Amino acid sequence: MTKTIKFGTDGWRALIADEFTFANVRLCAQAIAQYLLSTEQAHKGVVIGYDTRFASADFARTSAEVIAGNGIKVYLSDSAVPTPVVSFAVVNLQAAGGIVITASHNPGSWSGFKYKTAEGASAPEDVVSVIEEIIAKTQIQNIHTLPINEASKLGRLEICNFKPAYQLQIERLVNLERIRKAGLTIAVDSMHGAGGGYFKTLLEGNSTLVSEIKSDPNPAFPGMKQPEPIGPNLEELSQHVKTIGAIVGLATDGDADRLGIIDENGLFVDQLQVYALLALYFLAYRAERGAIVKTITTTNMLNRLGELYSVPVFETSVGFKYVSPVMQREKALIGGEESGGYGFRGHVPERDGLLAGLCFLDFLACTGMTPTELLSDLHAKVGEHFYCRRDIHFVQETRSDIISNMQEASPSNLGGVNLLRKETEDGFRFVLVDGSWLLVRFSGTEPLLRIYAEGRSTQQVQKLLDIGQQLAGV
Numbered sequence: 001m002t003k004t005i006k007f008g009t010d011g012w013r014a015l016i017a018d019e020f021t022f023a024n025v026r027l028c029a030q031a032i033a034q035y036l037l038s039t040e041q042a043h044k045g046v047v048i049g050y051d052t053r054f055a056s057a058d059f060a061r062t063s064a065e066v067i068a069g070n071g072i073k074v075y076l077s078d079s080a081v082p083t084p085v086v087s088f089a090v091v092n093l094q095a096a097g098g099i100v101i102t103a104s105h106n107p108g109s110w111s112g113f114k115y116k117t118a119e120g121a122s123a124p125e126d127v128v129s130v131i132e133e134i135i136a137k138t139q140i141q142n143i144h145t146l147p148i149n150e151a152s153k154l155g156r157l158e159i160c161n162f163k164p165a166y167q168l169q170i171e172r173l174v175n176l177e178r179i180r181k182a183g184l185t186i187a188v189d190s191m192h193g194a195g196g197g198y199f200k201t202l203l204e205g206n207s208t209l210v211s212e213i214k215s216d217p218n219p220a221f222p223g224m225k226q227p228e229p230i231g232p233n234l235e236e237l238s239q240h241v242k243t244i245g246a247i248v249g250l251a252t253d254g255d256a257d258r259l260g261i262i263d264e265n266g267l268f269v270d271q272l273q274v275y276a277l278l279a280l281y282f283l284a285y286r287a288e289r290g291a292i293v294k295t296i297t298t299t300n301m302l303n304r305l306g307e308l309y310s311v312p313v314f315e316t317s318v319g320f321k322y323v324s325p326v327m328q329r330e331k332a333l334i335g336g337e338e339s340g341g342y343g344f345r346g347h348v349p350e351r352d353g354l355l356a357g358l359c360f361l362d363f364l365a366c367t368g369m370t371p372t373e374l375l376s377d378l379h380a381k382v383g384e385h386f387y388c389r390r391d392i393h394f395v396q397e398t399r400s401d402i403i404s405n406m407q408e409a410s411p412s413n414l415g416g417v418n419l420l421r422k423e424t425e426d427g428f429r430f431v432l433v434d435g436s437w438l439l440v441r442f443s444g445t446e447p448l449l450r451i452y453a454e455g456r457s458t459q460q461v462q463k464l465l466d467i468g469q470q471l472a473g474v
Helices: 022-039 056-069 083-092 125-137 148-153 163-173 176-180 198-203 235-244 271-285 301-308 320-330 353-367 371-382 396-408 458-472
Strands: 012-015 046-050 074-077 097-101 110-116 157-160 185-189 209-213 248-252 259-262 292-295 313-316 334-336 342-344 386-393 417-423 428-432 437-442 448-455
Touching: 022 046, 022 056, 022 097, 022 110, 022 125, 046 056, 046 083, 056 074, 056 097, 056 110, 056 148, 074 083, 083 097, 083 110, 083 163, 083 353, 110 125, 125 320, 148 157, 163 198, 163 353, 176 198, 176 353, 185 198, 185 235, 198 209, 198 353, 209 235, 235 248, 235 259, 248 353, 259 271, 259 353, 271 301, 271 334, 271 342, 271 353, 271 371, 271 386, 292 301, 292 320, 301 313, 301 371, 313 320, 320 334, 320 342, 342 353, 353 371, 386 458, 396 458, 437 458, 448 458
Parallel strands: 046 074, 046 097, 074 157, 185 209, 185 248, 292 313, 292 334
Antiparallel strands: 012 110, 097 110, 248 259, 334 342, 386 448, 417 428, 428 437, 437 448
């Protein structure tokens, strides 16, 4: 067993059969059990769910056997489910926490182990640190297990359907009947992940039509590098939107906690635009007020919306484990990040790609606008902003050189625009006097260097990305 299990921006992920093994999953589950026992909350039980990846159900059952073996009750999903469904189940069942076997948007050869707190949120840094310490100290002979059948007989395990309670929650948060009656034609790409069938089930029964592609589970995620709802992976959805004349295309990632959007012309609406549109939906069309929480990789359009509607905007490092605590502390209206993950007040303080998609549909239904028209309206309020991200694979041995290059970088301007400040809290961010910015940071879940930029034109954004790559030396 490896002793170097580290939780990234959201859980631990690794290659199946390499590091992600049954032995290491037992180790993680044992650490969760010991952590909960130390908090005196273990009597509330643990919710366990899993995605559509290879052997996810088996890894989930293995986790259940360890949790039950430590005398803690388990609520085990009866099928593959989206991560937000598991997060809500934790809150709905008033459990002590939750485990999700998922690698989210990573390639099909990966799996992962996410831990959710009693609030259904990503575990914060202090909790993650304790769990990692327990993992490092745990010996294989100290892992307790109890077979599924025995756990069930002893009342320590209950097989559950988490979907009905989740649907009731969604109906409380969004006017589904308005969407059903709006006569929208919607294209949906579930990317062969756990979100398959959800939009159709929630919206069927009236004049709105939902047409699905890739709704069947497939752990190989054919036709894409990974089940991440970004432009390069959504060409088939784009074509489907145009073929059926849909007003919008919605895509969810492998565990449906992220959302991607294709407009009525088959064009990708980037995640920063989507986040700003969702914030505008709540502020302008639902007339709600509350704080906005954004990571450093998201758009300055949110800051402008905060000014226009007199609401505070808080900025965090990348990862919902940083966003969630601020959302809870500030009772925030919305929280989100560049990856396409958005969370909402009144729900769990966690990403929910399904709820985000439904909010976007309600925006279309209540305004009668197309996505292009909504975006034009947004830009009329906050000005045009453009964004792009570049992902670069790197050899691990060059990591220190990249860090050194970025630490030494001290340009007075980028692409002819003067530098306002350089920030190093999470990666290396260069903020320019015109509001544009460049960020270079390592992915917290994959061996990737990510370069992000937002600017006043697509040309400026591409120039900033080139400069970021040059500065990093990759």
